[in-house]
Amino acid sequence: MIDLSEYFGRRLSAATGTSQLGMGMPAVQQVGAHYQCQRCQQWLADTDQLPNGAWYCRQCLQLGRVTSQTKLYTIPEPNRFSPPESPLTWTGELSPDQQQAAESIRQHVQLGQNQLLWAVTGAGKTEIVYPALAWAVTQGWRIAWVSPRVDVCLELAPRIRAAFAAVSQCLLYGEQSAPYQYSQLTVCTTHQLLRFDQAFDWIIVDEVDAFPLATSPLLQLAITRAEKSKGQHLYLTATPGEKLQRQIRQRTLVTTYLPLRYHGYLLPQLRVRLAWRWRERLHKGRLPRPLIRQLLAYLGKGQRFLLFVPHVRDLPEIMAELGQQGVRGGVSVHAADPERTGKVQALRDQKLSYLVTTTILERGVTFSNIAVVILGGDDAVFSTAALVQIAGRAGRSADFPDGEVTCYVQTQTRVVRRAQAMITRLNRQGKQRGGRRP
Amino acid sequence: MTRCVWCTRTFEPPVTLQDLLRWRPLPVPALCSSCQERFTPITGAHCPACGRQQATTIRCHDCERWGTETLTNHALFQYDAGMKAYMQQYKFQGDYALRKALQAPLYRALARQTYDVLVPIPVDQHTWLTRGFNQVTGWLRDQPFQQVLRVKADHKSQPQSAKTRAERLVTPQPFMLDAAAAKIIANRRVLLLDDVYTTGRTLRHAANQIYLGGAKAVTSLTLAR
Ligand SMILES: [Zn+2]
Ligand SMILES: [Zn+2]
Numbered sequence: 001m002i003d004l005s006e007y008f009g010r011r012l013s014a015a016t017g018t019s020q021l022g023m024g025m026p027a028v029q030q031v032g033a034h035y036q037c038q039r040c041q042q043w044l045a046d047t048d049q050l051p052n053g054a055w056y057c058r059q060c061l062q063l064g065r066v067t068s069q070t071k072l073y074t075i076p077e078p079n080r081f082s083p084p085e086s087p088l089t090w091t092g093e094l095s096p097d098q099q100q101a102a103e104s105i106r107q108h109v110q111l112g113q114n115q116l117l118w119a120v121t122g123a124g125k126t127e128i129v130y131p132a133l134a135w136a137v138t139q140g141w142r143i144a145w146v147s148p149r150v151d152v153c154l155e156l157a158p159r160i161r162a163a164f165a166a167v168s169q170c171l172l173y174g175e176q177s178a179p180y181q182y183s184q185l186t187v188c189t190t191h192q193l194l195r196f197d198q199a200f201d202w203i204i205v206d207e208v209d210a211f212p213l214a215t216s217p218l219l220q221l222a223i224t225r226a227e228k229s230k231g232q233h234l235y236l237t238a239t240p241g242e243k244l245q246r247q248i249r250q251r252t253l254v255t256t257y258l259p260l261r262y263h264g265y266l267l268p269q270l271r272v273r274l275a276w277r278w279r280e281r282l283h284k285g286r287l288p289r290p291l292i293r294q295l296l297a298y299l300g301k302g303q304r305f306l307l308f309v310p311h312v313r314d315l316p317e318i319m320a321e322l323g324q325q326g327v328r329g330g331v332s333v334h335a336a337d338p339e340r341t342g343k344v345q346a347l348r349d350q351k352l353s354y355l356v357t358t359t360i361l362e363r364g365v366t367f368s369n370i371a372v373v374i375l376g377g378d379d380a381v382f383s384t385a386a387l388v389q390i391a392g393r394a395g396r397s398a399d400f401p402d403g404e405v406t407c408y409v410q411t412q413t414r415v416v417r418r419a420q421a422m423i424t425r426l427n428r429q430g431k432q433r434g435g436r437r438p
Numbered sequence: 439m440t441r442c443v444w445c446t447r448t449f450e451p452p453v454t455l456q457d458l459l460r461w462r463p464l465p466v467p468a469l470c471s472s473c474q475e476r477f478t479p480i481t482g483a484h485c486p487a488c489g490r491q492q493a494t495t496i497r498c499h500d501c502e503r504w505g506t507e508t509l510t511n512h513a514l515f516q517y518d519a520g521m522k523a524y525m526q527q528y529k530f531q532g533d534y535a536l537r538k539a540l541q542a543p544l545y546r547a548l549a550r551q552t553y554d555v556l557v558p559i560p561v562d563q564h565t566w567l568t569r570g571f572n573q574v575t576g577w578l579r580d581q582p583f584q585q586v587l588r589v590k591a592d593h594k595s596q597p598q599s600a601k602t603r604a605e606r607l608v609t610p611q612p613f614m615l616d617a618a619a620a621k622i623i624a625n626r627r628v629l630l631l632d633d634v635y636t637t638g639r640t641l642r643h644a645a646n647q648i649y650l651g652g653a654k655a656v657t658s659l660t661l662a663r
């Protein structure tokens with residue numbers, strides 16, 4: 001006996017067909033001379049045929065293989081929910097600025113508009129969405145909160161579970177083993193949306209500018225197909241990319257700004273310092289003198305700091321040179337580091353004076369009272385968005401809103417200037433709302 | 439520029455002076471160098487019976503336990519995290535394109551073996567229908583082989599990987615000989631080919647059947663040990 005609710009608003013294969021599911025559609029279909037996957041809509045290569053004659057899709061393989069012999073089934077989304085009368089169980093409080101943004105988002109949702117929330121890092125954008133989400137839940141809507149990044153989903157799911165305690169919820173991502181459950185609220189990675197078909201009345205896309213969503217037509221298609229034809233979506237971002245900025249300027253996308261962080265202070269501006277030939281010097285195992293002086297001064301007054309560098313392969317040389325120059329008491333950490341969590345916690349607990357790291361800490365990791373230094377901000381690995389995010393690591397806490405952000409470059413690049421311009425623009429808007437200089 | 443079959447990134451295949459002087463079309467590697475490095479070849483000292491990497495060249499503890507039921511196996515790679523990740527995607531997720539990743543090393547390994555007939559371990563009917571391919575023959579390019587073994591129809595297909603060592607060791611004979619087998623293997627030297635040597639139970643079952651068909655010698659080669 002299969003649970004039909006598993007097929008509500010989905011595009012899913014079945015181990016055993018049943019008449020209740022209808023005919024289904026072949027997961028891989030021939031179109032002209034080529035084959036197309038009906039789950040991810042990508043074209044198969046001419047070589048993706050199995051010896052038993054079936055064609056299979058490599059693009060969405062991680063969701064379980066589908067072939068021309070697989071059938072996909074859908075039951076139109078029935079919105080079979082019984083939402084509580086007042087679903088929001090979150091007891092925190094929004095600042096007046098947050099409240100204003102929250103109200104704006106709710107109004108646009110009620111008008112059925114696609115929209116963007118542009119909120120600086122540390123503005124508390126999740127909570128700003130709660131009032132609109134609460135309203136949507138009472139309407140019996142099915143809602144997805146998605147992010148291209150698994151770690152964002154993992155961090156988000158328990159918060160939303162607590163904030164909407166009586167609303168049915170499920171979390172979906174690649175490696176999890178918990179069974180799927182038909183729920184009013186779904187928190188999932190953008191990839192998982194490929195298993196849905198016109199399911200959601202509202203899709204909230206968190207970190208819309210994060211890799212790989214920004215560059216993947218497949219994932220953008222996943223969002224479009226998972227949204228009902230009469231549905232709508234909300235993009236959340238701290239650093240909109242070129243395309244979104246254009247839509248904002250042309251007013252083709254309803255936008256709510258929150259240029260101020262929740263503690264009301266403005267973002268620290270990137271201070272650019274020239275470091276002549278930092279890369280060549282680094283190859284010889286040397287670091288810019290002004291950088292060393294700055295770091296020693298931080299250590300002297302007990303100021304913890306993050307030093308961002310472009311590449312993992314640079315870490316050993318940099319650590320060796322820092323040790324040589326007496327900048328001690330820190331360690332390096334990178335994305336694949338098994339001790340990553342422990343090292344981050346050690347810095348938080350003030351057991352370490354600093355971390356040297358690559359861009360992996362740019363989003364979502366917070367330390368109170370931390371200075372930020374970037375070596376090689378002109379390197380191609382740092383995008384405008386990444387630089388603004390990195391700057392946003394500083395001054396996160398209300399007790400220490402003043403965070404220095406220094407960026408060492410060989411040449412002042414367009415990317416760096418754009419990052420400064422974005423911070424200036426956000427701060428200008430922040431000032432209009434009474435934002436304070438730290 | 440070529441695309442790595444595993445990570446799908448494009449890469450520049452390394453070209454040596456020797457390659458250029460050979461005046462032949464260059465072989466296109468299936469894997470980029472970092473995917474290549476996920477496999478650990480078995481080199482130097484290894485167990486002479488099962489082929490596992492070890493510090494000595496005497497029979498390992500597991501092989502000693504087999505007593506007189508001997509079999510000589512060679513293995514190409516260690517069954518480590520990289521190989522497991524590969525098998526997971528190739529065999530269990532069914533990514534047939536990944537067969538290309540190990541075709542070249544298998545080709546070279548087969549060239550070093552002495553045999554008359556190559557016999558791949560078969561997959562059962564259910565696996566053939568669901569997976570759609572035999573993972574072992576997928577690694578062969580155009581080397582001739584004989585599918586003289588079949589999986590008995592009544593053999594319960596529970597994956598070996600889901601069993602404990604003790605359970606695997608008591609697995610009943612899963613194979614039978616094809617009707618035409620005797621003609622092909624009688625008095626010949628047979629090389630069995632399989633993906634992973636774990637306990638050696640499957641290969642010994644296969645070898646027993648091949649001997650019943652009149653083969654004069656049976657050895658085996660596996661991708662991993
Ligand atoms: Zn697909
Ligand atoms: Zn690769």
Ligand SMILES: [Zn+2]
Nearest residue numbers: 485488498501
């Ligand atoms: Zn052995």
